[in-house]
Amino acid sequence: MNKICPGCYKPNVEGYCLNCRKLLFKGAKVPPILPFETPKADNLQIYQEKTKRLSISGVQLKYSLRLEGKELQLTEKGGQYILKPIPPAALVMQPDQAPENEHLTMQIAAQLFDIQTAANALIYFKDGAPAYLTRRFDVKPDGSKFLQEDMAQISGASRHTRGENFKYEGTYEDIGRLIRGNVAAYPPALESYFRLLLFNYLFSNGDAHLKNFSLIQTIMGDYTLTPAYDLMCTVIHTPQESDTALDLYKGDTDGEFYSRYGFFGQPEFRTLAEKIGIQPIRTERIFAHLLSSQNEVLQMIQHSLLSEETKIQYENNYLDKLSRMRMTI
Ligand SMILES: [Zn+2]
Missing domain, CATH: 1.10.1070.20 (Phosphatidylinositol 3-kinase Catalytic Subunit; Chain A, Domain 5)
Structure with missing residues (x-):
């Protein structure tokens, strides 16, 4: 048995560990596989972010998710999570490593250096491709937002x-x-x-x-x-x-x-x-x-x-x- 929590790397756990489920999903038993496939890249907002500087943030697509029961669903309004799939860009090196790079770096910051971070985890699409998942910290429990x-x-x-x-x-x-x-x-x-x-x-x-x-x-x-x-x-x-x-x-x-x-x-x-x-x-x-x-x-x-x-x-x-x-x- 070689399973680890795709949130915090805790060993011998099936899916997300209890602590990650609390941090991310109010305790709900959300599986580490999303109920849908990688969305087609049609996120216009990102492509409108023109900058002279080539950066990884400039090519990352972002999707909004909501927790509905034990399932994360794509949503237009009232997003509680941000999902970043593998960037589609041919301009950056090793785009397939980007989701886990971000997840690992956030985990090192939080677990080893006491840096307060947005709750996050690695998650997978139905087709097996990884994505970086993070919970929005500006959303209040009632759905309204902090300034x-x-x-x-x-x-x-x-x-x-x-x-x-x-x-x-x-x-x-x-x-x-x-x-x-x-x-x-x-x-x-x-x-x-x-x-x-x-x-x-x-x-x-x-x-x-x-x-x-x-x-x-x-x-x-x-x-x-x-x-x-x-x-x-x-x-x-x-x-x-x-x-x-x-x-x-x-x-x-x-x-x-x-x-x-x-x-x-x-x-x-x-x-x-x-x-x-x-x-x-x-x-x-x-x-x-x-x-x-x-x-x-x-x-x-x-x-x-x-x-x-x-x-x-x-x-x-x-x-x-x-x-x-x-x-x-
Ligand atoms: Zn965990």
């Missing part, structure tokens, strides 16, 4: 104001400032944000643009950072992409470390932490945390549902970034 705005909206960046590449205009320091200005409990929010930036760098997520960070209104009426979403090792699909979607801060390539090696290391991230106002002692603690758990990460990659070839690639990218973050000048 949510991404950092492009909050900073007023749109195609209209900044052109086609608007999602990639700005720095991570700018986002830090927006968190400080809009979140009442900003010190812990800034630390969570910084932890996520380090995670993205270590796991080669080069597509963390302005729309991949959002604030959401709480029941109390104030704003907080949303759980993390869209995390994946993008370099597997778009190897030509730069290491970070946004600059860390203006002048981030001027320092001694970057000048010597041509990539970011601890000094640049430390400067960023300082600029967004994180206490140095807290910054060091976050570094130590993110640079730990190497064996656990490698183990989780091995237990994942990636192909053997992609596992090696995923692992090598992680080890490469880890060694960068352990280098000194």
